[in-house]
Amino acid sequence: MSFAVKMLKMLTSAYNRSDVDNLEAGEKPVTNVGKLFFLAGWGFDILRDHTERVRLWDDLDAMRGATLNRYGADFGVARGESSDEIYRIMIKVKIIAMLAAGNLDTVIVSAASLFNVDPADVKAEEIYPSKIYLYIDEDKLDEERKRVAPVIVGLMSRIKSAGIGLRIFYQTYSGGSANLYVATPTFQHVRIHVKPEISNEIN
Secondary structure, eight states: OOOOHHHHHHTTSSSSHHHHHHTTTOOOOSHHHHHHHHHHHHHHHHHHHHHHHHHHHHHHTOOOOOHHHHHHHHHOEEEEEEEHHHHHHHHHHHHHHHHHOSSHHHHHHHHHHHTTSGGGGGGEEEEEETEEEEEEEGGSHEEEEEEEEHHHHHHHHGSTTTTTTEEEEEOOOOOOOOOOTTHHHHHOOOOOOOOOOOOEEEE
């Protein structure tokens, strides 16, 4: 709702209400009060839109173009030929690497942040002597993360401790159904085993 409509609706019933209907229908106001409020509201609408854009672009996941370049330069990350989505991940990795302790919890939280899932959705398994397996449900990933998953996996080598191998698996669930006949001499039973395939590996 525009500011002009809001202001006109606050007027008492002594004023003509036709301008409210006109503005909501996308038409211009006809009364002097409506025209005055329309001009004032137009300026307020511009201020609101720009303020909202500044608020949104303060979020790394929403930044684009030159704004994203300036943010990355603050952390010493060069864009090169990277697209916005890859550059965002590079910046996140740099920030996480600056704060990372290299332990298992940090790896889990980092993977969750980069793949845009909750840390509870990342399952970890420590493999003797020095490997970590991470399992992420493929259904939880959006199309953007699936597209850049190999890049994310490669960049995570900066987060893990030296000498630790890291593998990331997609988990995919499959199901099936069969009829079960009760009180009959025979019945059918179906069991399906599905093993996750390796999505990528960091050595």
